[in-house]
Amino acid sequence: MRRLPVPTREAATIEIVAEQAGVSAKTVSRVINNERGVRTETRERVLAAIEKLDYQPNLAARGLAGARSFLIGLFYDNPGDYLSEFQTGAVQRCRESNLHLMVEPLDAADPDLARAVSTLIRQLRLEGVILLPPLSDLPEVRATLAAAGIPAVHIAPMHRQDDAPSVDTDDRAAARELTDALIERGHRRIGFMLGRAGHRATEQRYLGFADAMHAHGLAVDPKLVQTGNFEFTEGLECARSILSNPERPTAIFASNDDMGAAAVCVARQMDIALPQQLSIVGFDDAPVATMIWPQLSTVRQPVRSMGRVAADLIIQHKPHLRGWPQPMPRPHLDLDVILRGSIAAAPTDAA
Amino acid sequence: MRRLPVPTREAATIEIVAEQAGVSAKTVSRVINNERGVRTETRERVLAAIEKLDYQPNLAARGLAGARSFLIGLFYDNPGDYLSEFQTGAVQRCRESNLHLMVEPLDAADPDLARAVSTLIRQLRLEGVILLPPLSDLPEVRATLAAAGIPAVHIAPMHRQDDAPSVDTDDRAAARELTDALIERGHRRIGFMLGRAGHRATEQRYLGFADAMHAHGLAVDPKLVQTGNFEFTEGLECARSILSNPERPTAIFASNDDMGAAAVCVARQMDIALPQQLSIVGFDDAPVATMIWPQLSTVRQPVRSMGRVAADLIIQHKPHLRGWPQPMPRPHLDLDVILRGSIAAAPTDAA
DNA sequence: AAATGAATTGTCAACGCTGTCAATCGGCGC
DNA sequence: GCGCCGATTGACAGCGTTGACAATTCATTT
Numbered sequence: 001m002r003r004l005p006v007p008t009r010e011a012a013t014i015e016i017v018a019e020q021a022g023v024s025a026k027t028v029s030r031v032i033n034n035e036r037g038v039r040t041e042t043r044e045r046v047l048a049a050i051e052k053l054d055y056q057p058n059l060a061a062r063g064l065a066g067a068r069s070f071l072i073g074l075f076y077d078n079p080g081d082y083l084s085e086f087q088t089g090a091v092q093r094c095r096e097s098n099l100h101l102m103v104e105p106l107d108a109a110d111p112d113l114a115r116a117v118s119t120l121i122r123q124l125r126l127e128g129v130i131l132l133p134p135l136s137d138l139p140e141v142r143a144t145l146a147a148a149g150i151p152a153v154h155i156a157p158m159h160r161q162d163d164a165p166s167v168d169t170d171d172r173a174a175a176r177e178l179t180d181a182l183i184e185r186g187h188r189r190i191g192f193m194l195g196r197a198g199h200r201a202t203e204q205r206y207l208g209f210a211d212a213m214h215a216h217g218l219a220v221d222p223k224l225v226q227t228g229n230f231e232f233t234e235g236l237e238c239a240r241s242i243l244s245n246p247e248r249p250t251a252i253f254a255s256n257d258d259m260g261a262a263a264v265c266v267a268r269q270m271d272i273a274l275p276q277q278l279s280i281v282g283f284d285d286a287p288v289a290t291m292i293w294p295q296l297s298t299v300r301q302p303v304r305s306m307g308r309v310a311a312d313l314i315i316q317h318k319p320h321l322r323g324w325p326q327p328m329p330r331p332h333l334d335l336d337v338i339l340r341g342s343i344a345a346a347p348t349d350a351a
Numbered sequence: 352m353r354r355l356p357v358p359t360r361e362a363a364t365i366e367i368v369a370e371q372a373g374v375s376a377k378t379v380s381r382v383i384n385n386e387r388g389v390r391t392e393t394r395e396r397v398l399a400a401i402e403k404l405d406y407q408p409n410l411a412a413r414g415l416a417g418a419r420s421f422l423i424g425l426f427y428d429n430p431g432d433y434l435s436e437f438q439t440g441a442v443q444r445c446r447e448s449n450l451h452l453m454v455e456p457l458d459a460a461d462p463d464l465a466r467a468v469s470t471l472i473r474q475l476r477l478e479g480v481i482l483l484p485p486l487s488d489l490p491e492v493r494a495t496l497a498a499a500g501i502p503a504v505h506i507a508p509m510h511r512q513d514d515a516p517s518v519d520t521d522d523r524a525a526a527r528e529l530t531d532a533l534i535e536r537g538h539r540r541i542g543f544m545l546g547r548a549g550h551r552a553t554e555q556r557y558l559g560f561a562d563a564m565h566a567h568g569l570a571v572d573p574k575l576v577q578t579g580n581f582e583f584t585e586g587l588e589c590a591r592s593i594l595s596n597p598e599r600p601t602a603i604f605a606s607n608d609d610m611g612a613a614a615v616c617v618a619r620q621m622d623i624a625l626p627q628q629l630s631i632v633g634f635d636d637a638p639v640a641t642m643i644w645p646q647l648s649t650v651r652q653p654v655r656s657m658g659r660v661a662a663d664l665i666i667q668h669k670p671h672l673r674g675w676p677q678p679m680p681r682p683h684l685d686l687d688v689i690l691r692g693s694i695a696a697a698p699t700d701a702a
Numbered sequence: 703a704a705a706t707g708a709a710t711t712g713t714c715a716a717c718g719c720t721g722t723c724a725a726t727c728g729g730c731g732c
Numbered sequence: 733g734c735g736c737c738g739a740t741t742g743a744c745a746g747c748g749t750t751g752a753c754a755a756t757t758c759a760t761t762t
Contacts, residue, residue, distance in 0.1 A: 011473060013748055024712045029750060037710060056473040060420065061748035063411035064717045079439050081638065084430030088456045100475065103454045105439045122362060122407040124451065232642050258642060265644035268619075287432065291583050291609060291639045293616035364718055375742045380720060388740060412718035415747050 012053040021049035032057055059100075069125035070099050072314050075117070075141070076132040077108040081287065082303045083132070086155075089307025090130060097315050102126065106135060114140040121148050128314030130307075131155060133199075136166070151317040151324070153310045158200045165329045167310050171201055171283075174299040174335035175208025176215075178281050179253060181297070181339055183216050186346035187251040187279060191224040191242040193235060193263065195255035205255050205283060224249050228259050235262025243270055243278075250278060250346040257282035257289045260296045264342070275344035285338060294341035302333045309333065363404040372400035383408055410451075420476035421450050423665050426468070426492070427483040428459040432637065433654045434483070437506075440658025441481060448666050453477065457486060465491040472499050479665030481658075482506060484550075487517070502668040502675070504661045509551045516680045518661050522552055522634075525650040525686035526559025527566075529632050530604060532648070532690060534567050537697035538602040538630060542575040542593040544586060544614065546606035553581075556606050556634060575600050579610050586613025594621055594629075601629060601697040608633035608640045611647045615693070626695035636689060645692035653684045660684065 014032075018025040023046060030038050031046040038046075049055070063069045072094060074087055091101045104120055106113065121129070121144075128151040135141050136154035142161065145152045154166040182190055192209055195202035206225075213220050223245055226238035235254065239262050242252060254260035260282025264274065272278050275294050282289055285300035309331050317324060365383075369376040374397060381389050382397040389397075400406075414420045423445060425438055442452045453475055457467060472480070472495075479502040486492050487505035493512065496503045505517040533541055543560055546553035557576075564571050574596055577589035586605065590613050593603060605611035611633025615625065623629050626645050633640055636651035660682050668675060 014750095015748080025749080026713080026751095027711060030711090033750085039710065042710080056470060058415070058476070058748050059474055060411040060414035060476070061717090062750075064409070064415050064719085064747090065749040065751080067717070067750090069411065076435075079435030081432040081435070084427075084432070084434040087454060088430050091454070091456055100453060102451060103438060103442070105442055119407060123410055125409070125411070258638075261642040265642075268644055287609075287637075288639045288642045291612040291616075292643055293619055365720095366718080376719075377721095377742060377744095378740085381741090384720085390740065393740080409718050412747090413720075415717090415749085416719040416721080418720090418747070 011058075012055040014055075014057065017046065017049045017053055017055045020053060021046045063125065069127055071102050071124050071126050072099055072311060073120065073124065073126040073129040074101055074103045074132070075106050075120075075129055075135050076103070077106055077135055079105065082284075082301070085303040086132070086307040086310075089304035089309075090311040091307075092304075093308040093311035093315070099127070099311075099315065101311070106141075108134050108138060113138065114144045117141055117144045118148070121145070121150055126150060128152065128317060130310045130314065131157075133157065151314055153313045155306065155310060156200060158198055160330070162328070163324075165313050165324060165331075167306050167313070168200070168330065168332050169301055169306070169335050170332045171204035171299075171335070172208040172211065174337055175205040175253075175283070176212045177208075177337045178283075178297065178299055179209045179212035181337070182251045182253070182279060182281065182343060183212060183218065185279065185343060187249075188218060188346070189221065189224065189247065189249040189251075190218075191245075191249040191252040192220070192226070193238045193242070193252065193254040193259045194225065194227045195259075196229040197227060199230075202255060209253050221247075221249075228255065230256050230258060232258045232262045235259030236266055239263040239266035243267065243272065248278075251343070252278065252280050254280065254282045257284045257286040257296055257298055260298070260342075261288045261292055264292050264294075264296070275342050277347055279343040279346070281343060285336075289340070297337075297339045297341075297343045300336040300338055302335065305333055362409075363406040365406075365408065368397070368400045368404055368406050371404060372397045414476065420478055422453050422475050422477050423450055423662060424471065424475065424477040424480040425452055425454045425483070426457050426471075426480055426486050427454070428457055428486055430456065433635075433652070436654040437483070437658040437661075440655035440660075441662040442658075443655075444659045444662035444666070450478070450662075450666065452662070457492075459485050459489060464489065465495045468492055468495045469499070472496070472501055477501060479503065479668060481661045481665065482508075484508065502665055504664045506657065506661060507551060509549055511681070513679070514675075516664050516675060516682075518657050518664070519551075519681065519683050520652055520657070520686050521683045522555035522650075522686070523559035523562065525688055526556040526604075526634070527563045528559075528688045529634075529648065529650055530560045530563035532688070533602045533604070533630060533632065533694060534563060534569070536630065536694060538600075539569060539697070540572065540575065540598065540600040540602075541569075542596075542600040542603040543571070543577070544589045544593070544603065544605040544610045545576065545578045546610075547580040548578060550581075553606060560604050572598075572600075579606065581607050581609060583609045583613050586610030587617055590614040590617035594618065594623065599629075602694070603629065603631050605631065605633045608635050608637040608647055608649055611649070611693075612639050612643055615643050615645075615647070626693050628698055630694040630697070632694060636687075640691070647693045648688075648690045651687040651689055653686065656684055 014025045014028050018028045028046050031043050094101050130153050132155050136157040152164050154164055157166050160166055226241050228234045228238045252263050254263050263280045267274055267278050282296040282298040285298045289296040289298045365376045365379050369379045379397050382394050445452050481504050483506050487508040503515050508517050511517055577592050579585045579589045603614050605614055611631055614631045618625055618629050633647040633649040636649045640647040640649045
């Protein structure tokens with residue numbers, strides 16, 4: 001005997017359920033796994049027994065016997081405010097398929113990163129991994145995963161990989177739309193604050209901006225385009241530089257809300273009336289967007305949906321079907337443009 | 352044969368390691384689990400074999416055989432920006448003990464919450480659970496956990512439970528210290544924006560404020576104390592109410608940064624010079640605190656440490672030692688008061 | 703009614719590890 | 733050198749489930 005004679009009722013096992021339903025354990029297993037080849041009447045009897053006994057299959061046993069883990073990994077560095085939203089979406093999708101999400105922080109700068117990843121995937125026997133940026137762009141992470149034959153989904157990578165799906169948002173279209181909103185209001189000279197160099201988002205948002213300008217026959221003045229890094233502090237510099245231009249723009253497009261907030265600060269310090277003398281737009285709909293005055297017009301990322309979609313891709317991946325479907329799935333999610341108080345008609349003397 | 356004749360080298364098992372080290376599987380198991388009663392020389396031989404074969408014990412098998420899961424749950428509702436920090440700390444602590452964290456979103460308003468919790472803990476065989484607010488205050492969650500005999504740690508609960516440890520921060524002391532900073536600068540009339548009624552933080556922060564006022568022989572004017580709910584929007588109302596008082600205060604203490612940011616907005620709209628005519632302080636050191644101008648003086652919560660400590664409590668919980676140590680551990684973590692540009696000397700005419 | 707074959711169900715071993723308990727080893731006292 | 737005892741080590745079953753494959757059932761066909 002291994003167990004103490006505890007009075008507590010032990011958790012039901014598949015064997016108990018089988019007995020209750022008058023079938024073999026294997027049949028119960030079939031029902032649990034939704035396999036075909038079980039007579040409807042039998043299935044219902046088993047289901048009833050499961051219900052009655054409040055049976056929960058033992059994950060560890062299932063994993064051990066079936067050589068799988070029912071676990072998907074979500075690897076991240078830099079916990080940001082979007083992480084929790086993203087993981088919530090991913091967990092929701094996992095639950096629909098009775099899987100679980102293992103959220104694992106990793107240090108992108110760790111020289112031993114490959115080993116850390118390897119340990120994780122082998123210890124947990126992960127069935128798939130979702131890589132949040134910047135991990136989605138680290139060759140050693142991708143290589144380790146690939147070597148282990150573990151399907152990986154890259155979220156908003158800078159560079160797409162041919163052998164792995166990625167989930168992106170259509171930043172370019174949204175940036176274009178947001179810029180249109182400024183142009184419609186009479187703005188002609190518009191400053192632009194770039195994000196960190198090398199990021200896909202940086203490029204796409206700028207391209208969308210440029211698209212809109214060109215579509216309206218407007219030139220982009222290079223002196224009004226400054227490189228930031230998505231951070232507030234750096235944003236202050238950019239904004240100062242843009243706003244101290246002799247020919248001051250009437251609007252600024254910041255590549256994210258943090259930098260947009262920075263522009264708001266600088267404008268205040270320079271006694272520029274907002275939004276009358278200067279319209280400002282951001283990107284991401286971060287909490288800060290609605291916590292400053294005027295509230296930033298921005299673009300909302302469907303972060304939770306991205307989590308869902310990413311998990312879904314992993315779940316759809318069927319090893320026996322030679323891996324990923326072709327062409328490689330690259331879902332692009334639509335963004336919502338949100339117009340708030342930070343934009344107004346361009347000052348008439350500048351129109 | 353269950354396995355296909357795959358050419359890939361199979362992952363090493365305990366049996367392979369045993370063979371390599373010239374011992375039995377059981378001895379390898381002893382080494383892995385750090386049990387005593389293994390000769391040093393033998394242990395080293397086993398360790399060498401593990402190293403050489405790059406062996407990773409199979410979690411599922413360990414769990415199944417040992418009737419444990421190596422899994423700790425982190426249950427949350429309302430993913431906030433602090434969640435990712437918290438979970439990062441918890442994961443770090445878990446890794447030190449070779450455990451894993453299952454992060455599970457739950458809906459506090461779900462009428463079937465108890466069942467959801469029950470399913471989770473039984474399916475995953477969780478060894479312990481960390482409850483983030485507001486889950487830490489839901490009786491049905493606590494009861495379900497208790498009935499299953501699963502140790503739970505409550506994070507910043509409104510109401511402490513006798514049978515479970517909680518992790519708190521000393522909000523009261525920090526609020527007092529922050530208020531002192533205002534009083535030192537000559538402020539006498541100070542407004543206060545309360546958080547959501549019923550929250551422990553709401554109460555503690557106010558008490559700390561009141562402590563400081565009384566310690567300096569200052570009265571708290573009830574007309575300057577407004578109830579908010581920790582949210583920006585509601586904060587706007589509170590701030591308007593406080594600032595439209597005929598005898599305007601020279602400083603405002605907001606119970607969190609979101610409401611502090613709201614106060615900044617309102618002051619701007621009312622053309623009150625910041626920080627010359629009005630000092631504002633917040634709480635939490637949220638991102639927004641440094642994204643507005645002037646930057647908010649505030650208090651930083653050691654969120655990551657709280658995650659570490661919470662996981663540590665679960666790990667320390669030894670079922671065979673009759674559960675929790677007595678007295679019930681209630682770690683209180685210190686907060687950091689951060690003074691920034693949002694506070695200045697009180698206007699002289701008001702001193 | 704017997705034969706046929708597809709559909710359904712069951713048997714049994716194995717997944718990789720740990721608990722129980724028995725076997726072996728090594729040192730010490732006499 | 734022998735016996736004894738504690739320290740090490742090993743043999744073996746079993747954790748709860750699933751894969752492979754065998755057995756059974758049942759509706760058809762002839």
